[in-house]
Amino acid sequence: MFLQNKLRIFASVLIGIVFMINIQAGIDFYFNPEKYTAAYELSGIPGEISVAGVGLLFIMWNVPYAFALWNPIKNKVSLIQAIIMQVIGVIGETALLYRFSVQDFPYLASSIKRFIFFDGAGLILLLLAGYLIYRYKKEQRGVDSHAV
Numbered sequence: 001m002f003l004q005n006k007l008r009i010f011a012s013v014l015i016g017i018v019f020m021i022n023i024q025a026g027i028d029f030y031f032n033p034e035k036y037t038a039a040y041e042l043s044g045i046p047g048e049i050s051v052a053g054v055g056l057l058f059i060m061w062n063v064p065y066a067f068a069l070w071n072p073i074k075n076k077v078s079l080i081q082a083i084i085m086q087v088i089g090v091i092g093e094t095a096l097l098y099r100f101s102v103q104d105f106p107y108l109a110s111s112i113k114r115f116i117f118f119d120g121a122g123l124i125l126l127l128l129a130g131y132l133i134y135r136y137k138k139e140q141r142g143v144d145s146h147a148v
Helices: 002-031 044-061 063-070 076-097 106-147
Strands: none
Touching: 002 044, 002 063, 002 076, 002 106, 063 076, 076 106
């Protein structure tokens, strides 16, 4: 039982790291869009509103992460959704990087590479959390079968 609780807690910590980084990025994009407009070759009010809108999307996209963080065992589906969202992010961002010349747009390329790195790291943490929950469930089934 002790190992099971440690697995659950560690899974929550891993999910929490990804959640906090994602939410922090969303909040920063939303409230400080002027810091990011140049990296996306945007300017003025339209550029700031575009970046702020992306920040709002970051926050919205993290709803499943919050449920997975709250209870990754009970809300296993939310953890699976978060993992799928991270996979889509890494694949989609990588595909975006190949849609333009990196040499012609080095700042844009750098920004996208940063997202690929952070989303890739987040994916690894979420996959590890998913594995820990899988182990927890497997251990739980073993305990239940011995109780009979």
